Amino acid sequence: MKKRRMRRGISAGTIVTLALTAVLLLTSCIVYARLTGENGAIHIDPQLINSSLSELLSGLRSDPAQAPESTPSPTPAARAKQESDDTLVFAAASATEAPTIYMPSVVTLNAAGQVMMGSELRASGRQSNGMYDFSEIFQPVSGALGGANLSIATLRGTLDDGSAGSFGDYRAPDALAIALKGAGVNLVNLGTDRILDYGVSGVSATRSVLQQRNLSSAGAYTSEQEANARGVVEISGIKVGVVSYTTSVSAAGQKAASAEERQYSVRQYDAQTAAQDISALRDAGAEVVIVLAHWGKRGDTEPSKATLEQANALARAGADVILGTGPTNVHRMEKKQMDDGRTVFVAYSLGNFLTDDSRETNDITGMVLHLEMEWNSQTQTLSFRDCWYMPTWIMRWRDGNTARYRIVPAGSSTLPENMTDSIYVNMKKSYQSLTDKLGTEAAAPRAE
Numbered sequence: 001m002k003k004r005r006m007r008r009g010i011s012a013g014t015i016v017t018l019a020l021t022a023v024l025l026l027t028s029c030i031v032y033a034r035l036t037g038e039n040g041a042i043h044i045d046p047q048l049i050n051s052s053l054s055e056l057l058s059g060l061r062s063d064p065a066q067a068p069e070s071t072p073s074p075t076p077a078a079r080a081k082q083e084s085d086d087t088l089v090f091a092a093a094s095a096t097e098a099p100t101i102y103m104p105s106v107v108t109l110n111a112a113g114q115v116m117m118g119s120e121l122r123a124s125g126r127q128s129n130g131m132y133d134f135s136e137i138f139q140p141v142s143g144a145l146g147g148a149n150l151s152i153a154t155l156r157g158t159l160d161d162g163s164a165g166s167f168g169d170y171r172a173p174d175a176l177a178i179a180l181k182g183a184g185v186n187l188v189n190l191g192t193d194r195i196l197d198y199g200v201s202g203v204s205a206t207r208s209v210l211q212q213r214n215l216s217s218a219g220a221y222t223s224e225q226e227a228n229a230r231g232v233v234e235i236s237g238i239k240v241g242v243v244s245y246t247t248s249v250s251a252a253g254q255k256a257a258s259a260e261e262r263q264y265s266v267r268q269y270d271a272q273t274a275a276q277d278i279s280a281l282r283d284a285g286a287e288v289v290i291v292l293a294h295w296g297k298r299g300d301t302e303p304s305k306a307t308l309e310q311a312n313a314l315a316r317a318g319a320d321v322i323l324g325t326g327p328t329n330v331h332r333m334e335k336k337q338m339d340d341g342r343t344v345f346v347a348y349s350l351g352n353f354l355t356d357d358s359r360e361t362n363d364i365t366g367m368v369l370h371l372e373m374e375w376n377s378q379t380q381t382l383s384f385r386d387c388w389y390m391p392t393w394i395m396r397w398r399d400g401n402t403a404r405y406r407i408v409p410a411g412s413s414t415l416p417e418n419m420t421d422s423i424y425v426n427m428k429k430s431y432q433s434l435t436d437k438l439g440t441e442a443a444a445p446r447a448e
Contacts, residue, residue, distance in 0.1 A: 104375060104377075105237035105238045105375045105377070106236060106373065107235050107236045107240065108150070108371070108372050108373070109148055109150045109369075109371045109372075109373065110146070110369065110370050110371075111152040111153075111323050111350060112145055112152070112153045112353040112367070112369075113349075113366045114154040114155070114350070114351075114352060114353060115154065115156065115176070115353050115355075117157065117170075117356070118169060118356045120403045121134075121354070121355075121405060122172065123402060123403070124137075124402060124404050124405050125173070125175060132173040132175035133175055134175055134178075135179045135183075137405050137407060138180070138354075138407055140406055140409065141368060141392055141408065142184055144368045145183050145185065146184015146185075147184060148370065149236050150240070150290075151185045151187065152189055153180055153187075153188060153353060154188075154325045154353075155176075156192045156294075157169075157194050157195075157197070158197065158202040158203070158205065159173070159174050159205065159206040159209040159210070160206075160209070161174045161208075161209055162174070164198075169197075170197045170198075171198060171202070174212075174213075177209050177210055177215060180215070181214070186215060187216045187242070188216070189218050189292045191220060191244030191266060192219070192246050192325070193247075193248045193253065194252075194253065195220045195246070195253065196250070196252075196253030196261075196265060196266060197250060197253050197256060198256060199256035200257055200261050203221070203265050206220065218243070218292060219244030219245070219267065219292060220265060221265055222265070224263075224264040227265070227267065230243075232284045238288055238375045239286050239288070240289075241281035241290070242292065243267070243278070243289070243290075244267060244291075244294075245267050245269035245291070246266060246293075246294040247293075247295045247296075248268075269293065271310070274313065274314055274317055275313070278314075278319060279317070287375055287382070288320050288373060288375065290320065290321045291321070291322045292323050293310065293314070293323070294324075295310060296327045298328055300327040302331060302332070302348075307324070311324075311336075311348065315336050319344060320344055320382055321344070321371065321373075324346075324350065325350055326349065327349040328351060328352050328355070328358065328362065328363045329349060329351055329362045330362075330365065330367050330391075330434060330437075331347075331348035332348060332437065332438060332442075333389075333438060334441070334442050335442050342382070343384060345387070345442070352366050354366075354394060356405065359396070364393060365394075365410060366393075367390060368390045370386070370387065370390075370443075371384060372386035388444045389443045390445070390446045390447075391409070391431050391445070392409060393407070393431075395416060395419055395427075397419070406418075408427075410427050410430055410434070411428070411435075411445070411447025412427075412448050413448065431447070
């Protein structure tokens, strides 16, 4: 049998006993002194007792033999219980963590109507060296048109860098692209009835001009593969898809391009095809789908029955924003409430933004539309926060034998340079008439 090793030094019990003895001794001395008087007093230095107790306690702490034994390792059962307790504590801590905060994303869109360039407009931008510059035409409205994440204008025609040898109706110098970019446009819609007037080579030249100026485009393609691609771009944290349609191709375009070329170079509207396109954009991750529609007839003052049916079909198919061009007049706007809870913004016609083929008041009154859209990734919903429109006016005056043009805010509070008083009065009347027509329900008017 193994003998138990004897501990050395003073045990804890001994120290406690000595401390109690010292206290009793001190008490006895005090009682004795009070009983015997001053002559019998025993003088004891209290510091001595304090020092002795301190030394005893210090010895207890410093003596390795008297140190508490190490805590034994827990048994497997105890470890399991401890781990279980720890897990419960961790789970409780996780349950009280701050919830994930979903910050809504916002994308802004500015859109103007159609740009058509005839001979007088071309001549207005021709410089003495034979080059072209149209930048001053857009300068008065560049503040309203630019500054958005997506700024759109519709080109009704084509562009060329001069290699074609001449310009004509629906073929503009490449300087127009430079002017549009300078005004803040970053996406040019080409899906109109006039895009094929110069055949597929005209489409290719136009696309090339825009690409060289770092301008995106929609609605015209140079191959079947490109036409069938459904790209989605992320803008300000929101995945946006854009698709463009025209309901017709001009007689000149049908003559300049074969049926096979027309099939891929421009997307002609068909309800079934549009639904498939929108579904494909959704499958590609699009959270917002914007449809650019060139429809209706030139002289329409209100959306036709066919246009309304097409807009309804696009909205049901999943479009979030529908921007119409084609008619030279500005048509009404609305926020359509769909059965699935979505809100769809429809502008049936943005009218003319720039043209020189008419001086009719309705033809030269256009608009810039601004939409601020908020996407909530938690609820997967889109809402329209700040929507406004600014009516515009195509101003023209004579400079010798040349006509000059400017696009100005129709509600301008000051007389634009080179504008006569009588034209200014007519412009202000046009502004009032348009704002009365459009109202404030879908978007609020801005004078300038």
